[in-house]
Amino acid sequence: MVATDAAADDARVVGSDRVLAVLIELGAHPRGVSLDDLAAAMRSPKSTVHRALASLRKAGLAAQISRGTYVLGDEFFRLAFHNYAERPEAVRITPILEELAARFGETTHYAVLDGAEVVYRAKVDPPGGAVRLTSVIGGRNPAYRTAVGKLLLSYRVADRDALRDLLGAVALEQRTPHTITDLHRLWDELQLAKERGYAVDDQENEVGVNCVAVPVQGEGHTSPTGAISVSALAFRIPLPQLVAELPAIRAIVRREPVPTAQ
DSSP, rough: OHHHHHHHHHHHHHHHHHHHHHHHHHOOOOOOEEHHHHHHHTTOOHHHHHHHHHHHHHSSSSSEEETTEEEHHHHHHHHHHHHHHHHHHHHHHHHHHHHHHHHHHEEEEEEETTTTTEEEEEOOOOOSSOOOOOOOOEEEGGGGGGGGHHHHHHHOOOOHHHHHHHHHSSSSOOOOOOOOOOOOHHHHHHHHHHHHTTEESSSSSSEEEEEEEEEEEOOOOEEEEEEEEEEEEETTTTTHHHHHHHHHHHHTTTTTOOOOOO
């Protein structure tokens, strides 16, 4: 009896994993995906995928928009958007990002460190139809080639060996001609970022886009819980000009009066 119960529990776990896998795969197809394509992408029998879709549709997390074509359901988005809007960091950070985006006419981000990557928790595009970056909330980038990532790494790693261990043995990708791929040079950059309290991305992640990032301190934390960045098109705001705006950026992030230009 005990063995039978254990086998049933294992089957439920596997079944739950399959349902979650289908949910995640649906998220990669905002215009819809057929049962055949879902099954092929997941390398699972169509009958298995169909049962998972039935469970998701019953909960409102998936919907059928035409014969044999499925998308994420409205209930999924209701839950996601409500949860995000009520998260303390979203309530606190979004107005800051909006003010920065309005002031500089550029995209602003809030990101946290997850291992060797940064995860974008919030993003505000500039008003007025300006050029928008391709980054998305929930998206990731390697930390070593972003301003937010380098700033957060500077607080996370204690020495070169710790940095090497975190980044792993794989060579750092040369994403642009400006990307720092040498570990020793990157370590020096991290030390400089921690010393001066901000980090820069000099077209290291995307050609034509530079960035400056400052830390965000959470209540009761001695190290930053995340970082806020202003990502500017280099032809509009060259990096030296963006760095010169740091007093205003810091004041807005700290919710302090913005200093007037001398």
